[in-house]
Amino acid sequence: MSGLSSLSVPLGKTVRALSRLRGGGSAFPGLVVERIDPGFMARALRNLPRGVIVVSGTNGKTTTTKMVVELLEGQGLKVFTNRTGSNFTRGVAAALLGEVDWRGRLDADVAVLELDEAHAVHFVKLVPPTHCLLLNVLRDQLDRFGEIDKTTRLLEQIAVKTTGTVVLNREDPRVASIASSVREASVAYFGLNESLRDTFPSDDDLRGATGTAPASSLPADVVLVAVESNTATFRMDGEESTVDLSLRGVYNIFNAAAALAMARTVLAGDANRETMLRSLAAVEPAFGRGESLVVDGQPLELVLVKNPSGFRLGLKSFDAAGYATMIAINDNYADGRDMSWLWDVDFDSLRTSGVDMVSGVRAYDMALRLQYDDVAIQDIDPDTGSALRTFIRSAKGQPKRIFCTYTAMLAIRRDLSRITDVKVVS
Amino acid sequence: MTSGTQTGTPAKKGTLRILQLYPRDMNIYGDWGNVLVLKQRLAWHGYDAVILEHNAGDAFEKDVDILIGGGGQDSGQVVIQQDLQANAAHLRALAEDGTPMLAICGLYQLFGNFFKTHDGTIIPGISILDIETHGGSERLIGNVVGRSEEFGDIHGYENHSGQTYLGPGIRPLATVTKGEGNNSKEDHEGARHLNIVASYLHGSLLPKNPAIADFLIRHAVTRKYGSFEPGNVDDSLADLARRHAATRPR
Numbered sequence A: 001m002s003g004l005s006s007l008s009v010p011l012g013k014t015v016r017a018l019s020r021l022r023g024g025g026s027a028f029p030g031l032v033v034e035r036i037d038p039g040f041m042a043r044a045l046r047n048l049p050r051g052v053i054v055v056s057g058t059n060g061k062t063t064t065t066k067m068v069v070e071l072l073e074g075q076g077l078k079v080f081t082n083r084t085g086s087n088f089t090r091g092v093a094a095a096l097l098g099e100v101d102w103r104g105r106l107d108a109d110v111a112v113l114e115l116d117e118a119h120a121v122h123f124v125k126l127v128p129p130t131h132c133l134l135l136n137v138l139r140d141q142l143d144r145f146g147e148i149d150k151t152t153r154l155l156e157q158i159a160v161k162t163t164g165t166v167v168l169n170r171e172d173p174r175v176a177s178i179a180s181s182v183r184e185a186s187v188a189y190f191g192l193n194e195s196l197r198d199t200f201p202s203d204d205d206l207r208g209a210t211g212t213a214p215a216s217s218l219p220a221d222v223v224l225v226a227v228e229s230n231t232a233t234f235r236m237d238g239e240e241s242t243v244d245l246s247l248r249g250v251y252n253i254f255n256a257a258a259a260l261a262m263a264r265t266v267l268a269g270d271a272n273r274e275t276m277l278r279s280l281a282a283v284e285p286a287f288g289r290g291e292s293l294v295v296d297g298q299p300l301e302l303v304l305v306k307n308p309s310g311f312r313l314g315l316k317s318f319d320a321a322g323y324a325t326m327i328a329i330n331d332n333y334a335d336g337r338d339m340s341w342l343w344d345v346d347f348d349s350l351r352t353s354g355v356d357m358v359s360g361v362r363a364y365d366m367a368l369r370l371q372y373d374d375v376a377i378q379d380i381d382p383d384t385g386s387a388l389r390t391f392i393r394s395a396k397g398q399p400k401r402i403f404c405t406y407t408a409m410l411a412i413r414r415d416l417s418r419i420t421d422v423k424v425v426s
Numbered sequence B: 001m002t003s004g005t006q007t008g009t010p011a012k013k014g015t016l017r018i019l020q021l022y023p024r025d026m027n028i029y030g031d032w033g034n035v036l037v038l039k040q041r042l043a044w045h046g047y048d049a050v051i052l053e054h055n056a057g058d059a060f061e062k063d064v065d066i067l068i069g070g071g072g073q074d075s076g077q078v079v080i081q082q083d084l085q086a087n088a089a090h091l092r093a094l095a096e097d098g099t100p101m102l103a104i105c106g107l108y109q110l111f112g113n114f115f116k117t118h119d120g121t122i123i124p125g126i127s128i129l130d131i132e133t134h135g136g137s138e139r140l141i142g143n144v145v146g147r148s149e150e151f152g153d154i155h156g157y158e159n160h161s162g163q164t165y166l167g168p169g170i171r172p173l174a175t176v177t178k179g180e181g182n183n184s185k186e187d188h189e190g191a192r193h194l195n196i197v198a199s200y201l202h203g204s205l206l207p208k209n210p211a212i213a214d215f216l217i218r219h220a221v222t223r224k225y226g227s228f229e230p231g232n233v234d235d236s237l238a239d240l241a242r243r244h245a246a247t248r249p250r
């Protein structure tokens, strides 16, 4: 250890404490330690007995990471994770600073890290992971990465740097194809029963006209066999187990299969199936992902929609009957600036009930989309604050559901806490 | 392959056959939206629509009133290349006969003379449009607003690395007032020739630019039935969406 790097942890921790006092951002101390001691992360993570897991993909990283963490904790492991959703390298460094002792040692059995595709590539160059879990490649953030084939290349680089096991989504042709580039690591899969493949379109199936992806014959470690509301059946080692999940939404349930496969891989022979399924049943949604709140004594569900397949699955997961529906679409950087994705979602399922309120910066793009699917709209108001008030007032006494993009969700959540006493029930 | 779809209204004035080119391999970026808009606006104008698909290897439909095709990834363009060349003469004949066509992004490039990739490989096009495209190192991404004498203001979103240059016989679709358009040197977007509209804009293009949709419909109906009687279409949401899109940053 050089003279300077021996000081980096105390210095970084001091910066962290100071920036906390100032109410500053979480990543800044990570930047400081990265600058003065680039080897810090690798040293802190190198000797964890169960290794370092990287979770990446377009959809569901945050909730899947949370599931892997809770599955491993349920087996008695001490887990380090970047909980705050700072899914970039500097965020990991900042989170590490909060956990290491003054000599830079991390007291944990395993690290489970959620990393955005582009940042993961940077991270694995600094810290080759022992395991990675690659979920999906969907047409999200095309304006950032250009093409989905390019996003696949990013995930491929994570897999190539992985030293132990790469866990892949068998049903996503782009993710499954990464197996052929893996040299050093072994490959395991999670997958779907044939009967469920229509429910979970990959990006190629998006138009939904014909299922183009061929039924996969690859052996999967965990297969999601059936989903009924939020009851799921998984097949592992030839045995089927049924679990009632706290998580809602079919996309979360498929990611539960991913999390199970990852946890089983890390634990190898030490996994206890019963306790693992119990841990899985108890996992609650991550912040803002499919939350259920209570407003005026009625449930209000926030459903985050970021891309066409996510929106399609959201519409499929939640029956519109009996619910008042609001949709809020923003086009800020974090949402994706390109609105074309709205045209790859079918809104037919909302035709019977109609949509009560359309809001967000791109409210009129969304309204226009609904017009072409013959979905009736009661009200349009681009301002999410006043739209929310109108929506809650006009749908009094009814359960409510809001489909919203990321920044719209943040605004709505903030406004909800002002308007009414928000109780999270999840 | 045929997946005929009936609209809700009974056929009053006639039926138009829309052929979607390569939806299997060239369907990213909301291209379906353009097909849906044609189908719905035909219904609102009082016509029925049948949606046909042509994928690589299919026998080419003879009886077609509007052709429409969109963007693809590089891998998709490779898949369709051979099939497109095999049908090039037929497509050129349809174009010269006045068949309305909408070619977006990847298909726009392949409607031209060639696409020269970044490493110098030449991918031949089918020369319906006298244009050429050169692969660039930078990607042109973001909201676009253009001005067209024929269609008014045009709103969309571009995302391409190919830089397209128009030959002397081809007019641009629009003059760009925000964004890049065909290439980063000139201020024009897309191409107009015969009854063909070609553009880099997805977004999707037709919903927020109903004048282009109705241009394709009017020419297709007139070509088939001799005259076109438009219906009463409410475009107030499209107008509002256009007005808001214009205020968004690049």
Ligand SMILES: [Zn+2]
Residues within 6 Å of the ligand: B029, B071, B105, B106, B158, B159, B160, B200, B201, B202
């Ligand atoms: Zn494009």
